[in-house]
Amino acid sequence: MSSSRPARRSLTSLAVAGAVALTGLVAAAPADAAPTVTTRVYSFAAGPATVTRGAAITVSGSVQKLSAGAWRASAGAPVAVYFDPAGSAPNALVRTVKAATNGGYSTRFTASVTGVWSVRSAVTASLKPSALSVRRTVTVVAPRPSSTRPVSAWNCPSWAPIKGNASSHIFHRPGQRFYTRTKPEICFTTPAAAIAAGYRASKV
Structure with a gap:
C-alpha cells in the first residue's frame, strides 16, 4: 500500500499540470473593437x-x-x-x-x-x-422691472416707453394723440404692466 500512494499523488499532479497547460492554450475572448470613424x-x-x-x-x-x-x-x-x-x-x-x-x-x-x-x-x-x-x-x-421713473420731465426710457399719468391713472402709448404732450410720473414696459398697476389706456 505504501508503494501505491506515491503513484496516486503523481497521477494527481499530472492531471493538475495537464489542466493548467490546456487552460494556457485557450485564447482570451477578444476585446470589443475600438471606434474607427473620426x-x-x-x-x-x-x-x-x-x-x-x-x-x-x-x-x-x-x-x-x-x-x-x-x-x-x-x-x-x-x-x-x-x-x-x-x-x-x-x-x-x-x-x-x-x-x-x-x-x-x-x-x-x-x-x-x-x-x-x-x-x-x-x-x-x-x-x-x-x-x-x-x-x-x-x-x-437680471430682468428689468416692469416700470421705472422717467429719464426727463417729458421722456421715458426706450425700454419702458409707455407714459403713465399719476393724477388720472391713464397711460399713453407712443404714437397716441396726447403722448408727446404728457409729462409722465411713471413709465411702463408694456400696456399689461400699466394695467396691472391700476392704470387704464388712453382712448386717443
Missing part, C-alpha cells in the same frame, strides 16, 4: 450672447463624420452638451441629444447664470469622440 462638431452656436434670466438659451449646430475622405452628416450621433458656470464650477456635462438625419442638433435651456457652453460628439461603437467644440459665452442679466 467625428467633428461643425457650426456650433449658443445664444443669444446676452439673455435675461429665465429666458431661453439655444445650443445648436451639426455633427459630421469622416467618410470616404469627406465630411458627411452624422445622423443619430449623440452630442454631449457641457456648461461651465463662470467662476463657480468646472466644465460639466448637462445634457446629451441625438443629431437629426442631416446631422443637426438643437436644444434649449433656461438661462440662470452666466457661463461658457460647448459640445462634443460622444463616442459610440463605431464613432470616435470629437474634441470639445469652440466655447461660447452667454451672459445672463
Whole structure:
C-alpha cells in the first residue's frame, strides 16, 4: 500500500499540470473593437450672447463624420452638451441629444447664470469622440422691472416707453394723440404692466 500512494499523488499532479497547460492554450475572448470613424462638431452656436434670466438659451449646430475622405452628416450621433458656470464650477456635462438625419442638433435651456457652453460628439461603437467644440459665452442679466421713473420731465426710457399719468391713472402709448404732450410720473414696459398697476389706456 505504501508503494501505491506515491503513484496516486503523481497521477494527481499530472492531471493538475495537464489542466493548467490546456487552460494556457485557450485564447482570451477578444476585446470589443475600438471606434474607427473620426467625428467633428461643425457650426456650433449658443445664444443669444446676452439673455435675461429665465429666458431661453439655444445650443445648436451639426455633427459630421469622416467618410470616404469627406465630411458627411452624422445622423443619430449623440452630442454631449457641457456648461461651465463662470467662476463657480468646472466644465460639466448637462445634457446629451441625438443629431437629426442631416446631422443637426438643437436644444434649449433656461438661462440662470452666466457661463461658457460647448459640445462634443460622444463616442459610440463605431464613432470616435470629437474634441470639445469652440466655447461660447452667454451672459445672463437680471430682468428689468416692469416700470421705472422717467429719464426727463417729458421722456421715458426706450425700454419702458409707455407714459403713465399719476393724477388720472391713464397711460399713453407712443404714437397716441396726447403722448408727446404728457409729462409722465411713471413709465411702463408694456400696456399689461400699466394695467396691472391700476392704470387704464388712453382712448386717443
